[in-house]
Amino acid sequence: MFMAEFKLRFGDRKWYVRRIVEASSLEEAEEKAKRYAELMNRGEVEWKLSYVIEAERPLIIGDEELKKLS
Template identity: 80%
Template sequence: MYMAEFKLRFGDMKWYVRRIVEAPSLEEAEKMAKRYAELMSRGEVKWELSYVIESARPLLIGKEELEKLGA
């Protein structure tokens, strides 16, 4: 499983979103994420791919993550 982060732009505003990418490899996940950004950028909001990482537990905050942070 992979996680992709995208930078969205609308005029002077900018924000970030993340999406889960189901792919067999990092290379395939990057291709899929780039294609997703292209398809999503058809309106006024422009999508740019920031990065793709492999992640076993993307976007999850649990006991394990808090322990890693020393909480």
């Protein structure tokens, strides 16, 4: 499982969005994430890929994550 982070811009505003990417390799995940950003750029919000990482439990805050931080 992979997670991609995108930087979004709308005028002076910018923020970050993360998406889960279904892929069998990091290279495939990066290609899919780049293509996704290209397709999302059809509107007023500009999408730019920041990075793609392999993630076991992306976007989850659970007991395991809290223990690691303690």
